[in-house]
Amino acid sequence: MKRRNTPAKSTIMTLLKSAESALSQDMIEEKVKGDMDRVTIYRVLNSFCEDGITHKILADNGKYYFALCDSCNDEVHNHDHFHFRCTKCEKVECLDEQVTIKLPDGYVMKSINSWVTGECKNCS
Amino acid sequence: MKRRNTPAKSTIMTLLKSAESALSQDMIEEKVKGDMDRVTIYRVLNSFCEDGITHKILADNGKYYFALCDSCNDEVHNHDHFHFRCTKCEKVECLDEQVTIKLPDGYVMKSINSWVTGECKNCS
DNA sequence: TAATTTATCGCAACAAAATTGCATTAGTAA
DNA sequence: TTACTAATGCAATTTTGTTGCGATAAATTA
Numbered sequence: 337m338k339r340r341n342t343p344a345k346s347t348i349m350t351l352l353k354s355a356e357s358a359l360s361q362d363m364i365e366e367k368v369k370g371d372m373d374r375v376t377i378y379r380v381l382n383s384f385c386e387d388g389i390t391h392k393i394l395a396d397n398g399k400y401y402f403a404l405c406d407s408c409n410d411e412v413h414n415h416d417h418f419h420f421r422c423t424k425c426e427k428v429e430c431l432d433e434q435v436t437i438k439l440p441d442g443y444v445m446k447s448i449n450s451w452v453t454g455e456c457k458n459c460s
Numbered sequence: 461m462k463r464r465n466t467p468a469k470s471t472i473m474t475l476l477k478s479a480e481s482a483l484s485q486d487m488i489e490e491k492v493k494g495d496m497d498r499v500t501i502y503r504v505l506n507s508f509c510e511d512g513i514t515h516k517i518l519a520d521n522g523k524y525y526f527a528l529c530d531s532c533n534d535e536v537h538n539h540d541h542f543h544f545r546c547t548k549c550e551k552v553e554c555l556d557e558q559v560t561i562k563l564p565d566g567y568v569m570k571s572i573n574s575w576v577t578g579e580c581k582n583c584s
Numbered sequence: 585t586a587a588t589t590t591a592t593c594g595c596a597a598c599a600a601a602a603t604t605g606c607a608t609t610a611g612t613a614a
Numbered sequence: 615t616t617a618c619t620a621a622t623g624c625a626a627t628t629t630t631g632t633t634g635c636g637a638t639a640a641a642t643t644a
Contacts (some may be wrong), residue, residue, distance in 0.1 A: 357623050361602080378602065379639055380621090383605045396573040398630090399601070404512050418561055423570065429562070435574065437542055437557055442581030446547065449520035450559070450574040457566030464591055464640050485631080497594050500629065504592090522601085523630070 339360035344372055348380050352390065358419070360395075391415045396407045396451045401428045404407070424459035442443040464513070468496055472504050476514065482527035482543070482552040484519075515539045520575045525552045540572045546580035553580070 338392075351367055352359060361377050381402045384390040390402045393415075401419070408414060418431040435450045454460075475491055476483060485501050492501075503537045505526045508514040517539070525543075542555040559574045578584075 337620075339597085342611075342621060344622075375603080375624080376622055384601095394520050394522060396520075396571075398518065398522065420563070420567065423465055431561075432628095433561055435559075437555075437576060438554070439544070439578075440581065441583065442584055443544065444579040444584045445576055446578040447520075448574075450572075452561060452563065452567075452569055452572055454563075454570040455568040457564065460566055460568045460604095461591075466592065466640070497614075497631095499595080500593055506632095507592095541628085543633080 344376050345380050352404050354404045358401035360401050395421055403430055418450045418454050422456035424460055469504050476528050482525035484523045484525050487551050504584045544576045546583055548583035
């Protein structure tokens, strides 16, 4: 399965890069104003995740958000940071702070999904 | 609105007490084997939350889980602990460890939702 | 005990988010 | 330019949870 470059992909990539925050499907749909089908947006975003370009996080509002991988490379992926969702402007950001937890004996960690909800610095 | 005691409520309460872990609607539906309508289960669980008997958490698999409030009382509710979901047995537990995070300046925290996914001590 | 009130229940319908099937379109390499 | 097949758009489906409403049954009162 070799990827192809398409208008949809480059448009969405441009949006992700300029957003400086994580985007959900409906945010992207609104920005492209119906130029792109909902399904296409989902498929492009998921293909980015498969390729390790973005990471996908389920927020505590039930929606998936997609963010460009910042310090990840082909070998090392680390998405164990906190995510912040502003309840006023609905912006979602990756926070610098890493999630640290010591699991009880016998537990094996596979992934972390940590959210803080509140008001961001522009809204508080 | 005065609550009434019903078979549905006591059945679900018994399940929650004996589970020693958080339960989702579909887990309860399976345990009562169709004796209870989906909607009834949701309504009972949500009424428990309104009454402060349980807390409701959206897991990183997109489902809501309900757990008995452990050390909460009428005045103080604290649900800022980590939650663990086992990908093998699908059991969900509240971990003792509290989530701690220092937000950047200007950010106001309203709620926290932290999940660790992996294998529990019975499955690893 | 019987009557009354209304919380609760079950069923159908709805809603939101995301996925799948399939015919069509369009990158890309030869 | 042609051939191959990834990507797209549309319709339909799936999953999870909620709402509306008439019927049922707790709890209170007579």
